[in-house]
Amino acid sequence: EVQLVQSGAEVKKPGESLKISCKGSGYSFTSDWIGWVRQMPGKGLELMGIIYPGDSDTIYRPSFQGQVTISADKSINTAYLQWSSLKASDTAMYYCARRNGYVADAFDIWGQGTMVTVSS
Amino acid sequence: DIQMTQSPSSLSASVGDRVTITCRASQSISNFLNWYQQKPGKAPKLLIYAASNLQSGVPSRFSGSGSGTDFTLSISSLQPEDFAAYYCQQSYTTPRTFGQGTKVEIK
Numbered sequence: 724e725v726q727l728v729q730s731g732a733e734v735k736k737p738g739e740s741l742k743i744s745c746k747g748s749g750y751s752f753t754s755d756w757i758g759w760v761r762q763m764p765g766k767g768l769e770l771m772g773i774i775y776p777g778d779s780d781t782i783y784r785p786s787f788q789g790q791v792t793i794s795a796d797k798s799i800n801t802a803y804l805q806w807s808s809l810k811a812s813d814t815a816m817y818y819c820a821r822r823n824g825y826v827a828d829a830f831d832i833w834g835q836g837t838m839v840t841v842s843s
Numbered sequence: 844d845i846q847m848t849q850s851p852s853s854l855s856a857s858v859g860d861r862v863t864i865t866c867r868a869s870q871s872i873s874n875f876l877n878w879y880q881q882k883p884g885k886a887p888k889l890l891i892y893a894a895s896n897l898q899s900g901v902p903s904r905f906s907g908s909g910s911g912t913d914f915t916l917s918i919s920s921l922q923p924e925d926f927a928a929y930y931c932q933q934s935y936t937t938p939r940t941f942g943q944g945t946k947v948e949i950k
Binding site: 758760767768769770782784785818820822826827828829830831833834835836 | 874877879886887888889893896898930937938939941942944
């Protein structure tokens with residue numbers, strides 16, 4: 724079964740660092756881009772950036788550049804999203820998703836989501 | 844960035860109704876338009892890619908059409924499990940952008 728499995732929910736304080744993960748299985752993880760999507764409470768979907776695990780080529784949406792770091796470790800089929808200093812406004816659900824060229828670059832497989840809560 | 848605008852933002856409908864959601868792009872995106880369904884507390888699910896292609900496993904009551912800047916998602920006969928939020932997304936250029944969503948609620 725093709726799937727992406729994300730790490731569990733996190734509760735952090737402002738200023739703390741965090742790294743969440745997304746592990747792929749059932750397909751060639753290095754052959755498809757992985758995107759990270761933010762969904763703030765009660766809001767819509769925003770693509771933050773994408774990474775090609777084969778060579779770690781990464782493209783950030785400008786509004787997220789410098790705010791987060793996206794990385795991947797192809798040896799363990801895992802992509803990451805990290806923050807060096809969290810803010811309350813980072814509170815959101817974060818999804819990883821596979822971008823598949825066979826379906827017009829749509830995101831066809833999604834992780835279950837990681838809820839990040841930042842509160843003092 | 845290409846702006847994607849959906850209408851309506853929400854709608855109320857009954858089981859068995861035909862429902863249509865529209866998505867407009869701020870510039871031409873050919874047919875690089877995808878539709879997703881998101882149920883409360885769940886990850887989005889791909890329904891339609893390249894404007895009109897049904898993703899594997901998606902019921903045939905869902906259909907998509909359009910090209911250029913104007914697109915529609917139709918549900919021919921609304922079922923109880925279809926009450927959800929629906930998002931369009933362009934895959935024409937970077938950054939990929941989503942519409943703001945349309946919530947389909949029970950009348």
